[in-house]
Amino acid sequence: MWMRNRTSSSDFILLGLLVRSKATGFVFTVIFAIFVVAVMANLIMIFLIQVDSRLHTPMYFLLSQLSIMDSLFICTTVPKLLVDMVSKEKTISFVGCGIQIFLYLTMIGSEFFLLGLMAYDRYVAVCNPLRYPVLMNRKVCLLLAAGAWFGGSLDGFLLTPITMNVPYCSSRRINHFFCEIPAVLRLACADTSLYEALMYVCCVLMLLIPVSIISTSYSLILLAVHRMRSVEGRKKALTTCSSHLTVVSIFYGAAFYTYVLPQSFHTPEKDKVVSAFYTIVTPMLNPLIYSLRNKDVIGAFKRIFTRCSLSQKVVTSNA
Numbered sequence: 604m605w606m607r608n609r610t611s612s613s614d615f616i617l618l619g620l621l622v623r624s625k626a627t628g629f630v631f632t633v634i635f636a637i638f639v640v641a642v643m644a645n646l647i648m649i650f651l652i653q654v655d656s657r658l659h660t661p662m663y664f665l666l667s668q669l670s671i672m673d674s675l676f677i678c679t680t681v682p683k684l685l686v687d688m689v690s691k692e693k694t695i696s697f698v699g700c701g702i703q704i705f706l707y708l709t710m711i712g713s714e715f716f717l718l719g720l721m722a723y724d725r726y727v728a729v730c731n732p733l734r735y736p737v738l739m740n741r742k743v744c745l746l747l748a749a750g751a752w753f754g755g756s757l758d759g760f761l762l763t764p765i766t767m768n769v770p771y772c773s774s775r776r777i778n779h780f781f782c783e784i785p786a787v788l789r790l791a792c793a794d795t796s797l798y799e800a801l802m803y804v805c806c807v808l809m810l811l812i813p814v815s816i817i818s819t820s821y822s823l824i825l826l827a828v829h830r831m832r833s834v835e836g837r838k839k840a841l842t843t844c845s846s847h848l849t850v851v852s853i854f855y856g857a858a859f860y861t862y863v864l865p866q867s868f869h870t871p872e873k874d875k876v877v878s879a880f881y882t883i884v885t886p887m888l889n890p891l892i893y894s895l896r897n898k899d900v901i902g903a904f905k906r907i908f909t910r911c912s913l914s915q916k917v918v919t920s921n922a
Contacts, residue, residue, distance in 0.1 A: 615697070615787075620879060638883070642674055669714065726819075783874075783878055817851060
């Protein structure tokens, strides 16, 4: 088993996001603020979708799954990063490193597939509006969400055991702020070219499948929009899809750099910046993009806020 017992000498040392920087205090404050905003925004999004009946639609069900993934994703790396920034002990156990690798692979893989399925949902809504309730019924939505989670966890179960069974040298200093596979493999004593080739193929497939779904869906959507005679209908269709396309561009762009571009394009400093973007910033941006640009979510928030205010006034008046 890859989670076998190890001595303390097998613990890894995470050098962190900043190495010997005087700006640690400022960066800590910024990352902590982003972390709080990201967790709160995603939890609020999940709460609104669960409570407001007007948001009980396939699109918002899938969006709630995205918020769950983003919450777990940012909680996989950032708490450890924040602790390391204020602590002299920057070690992570062998088991802890394996768990971190598995969780972030599962979350990023699940999000890959979910974003593809969300594009399919938009295709059905725009191109087959009359059949939308049938094609995207509750059972189908649950199966799609389960498929996204399964696909992500499959990636984690495949790559984590191989990574943790690679023989590592005496140096355990990972030049990163979390156990990301490319950074961990730099410490390997054995030749990892075969495994890196396998990981490359796996990551390309993980990107290719959802990207194909997204490309096909939006090509058909653009054709449908082009045929629309109503200007209002075109505007509504494009507005519906714009938030999803923004999230896809941000998330897939960072993932493409990390897992698809050859090693000649990579440096530890660039890798840390890109990783920080998609593990810290993206989970905060996703709910903000979907909420600030979405009248339904803003309306749900106002209704819940008004209901809570009225309840508070009633309690105060009866006291």
